[in-house]
Amino acid sequence: MSPISNRKGMTLIEIMIVLAILGGIMTLLLPRLTGQMEKAKVKEARIQMSQIVNALSMYYTDCGKYPQSLEGLVTQDSQCNNWGPEAYLKKSPKDPWNHDFVYEISGSEYSLKCLGKDGKEGGSGFDADITLEDIQ
Template identity: 65%
Template sequence: MNTASSKKSFLHNQKGMTLIEIMIVIAILGGLMAILAPKFLKSKDKANIGQAKIQMGQLANGLSMYYNDCGKFPQSLEGLSKQDANCSNWGPEPYAKDKDMKDPWGTEFVYELNGSEYSLKSLGADGREGGSSFNADIPYEQ
């Protein structure tokens, strides 16, 4: 057997995937992605809700430390991260970082001061009052 004919037969005997086979594989992968993507997104939303609750707990700790040092709660959450002129015992380190003032969806937490009480909440995935499911407001439970 000479080398030219063996190379020729070798090239003709090689098998590859046809266009139809490739399209079938792509269709199967697309179907799997269509099934798994919603489950992944739902898991991400659940994780974001948990993260928002953790962040609100950290802000509540900062509010408690601020109250212990200043004898009152700040007028806004900004009082936790920036020196408050109305508090002579503020700090020396910030009670919270600026990046902690936003929920996992990038919306600022809602902080309302009512006398010596405060409320803290996240507006959820949609960033608006109310909503249901993952768009529902997430209140901080003291």
């Protein structure tokens, strides 16, 4: 009788080699995927800002003034019976990094800004501020 030498399965060394190859591939791909995700968040912030600008325009049309804060876009304004916030924004807007947008009003003018990934003024790359000029 001859011993059966028909092996099924993989040895520990073969499994370790496969894991090392997969780890190397992931090391190369992960930075690219992360960069693409951050680019997508910047685009999403610009889209959200456009939606806020549209809601502000509708608010101004209905009420003849801009709200004192962005919260005014999602709540009923007691001084404006024409404003129905449920049709425009469902909840108070946050940027893709879960920071508040910076909204300031001065008379009949307003400014709107997203502070970027770091949530701080200034910055570069994905940390750069996104302003109204960037979306128009």
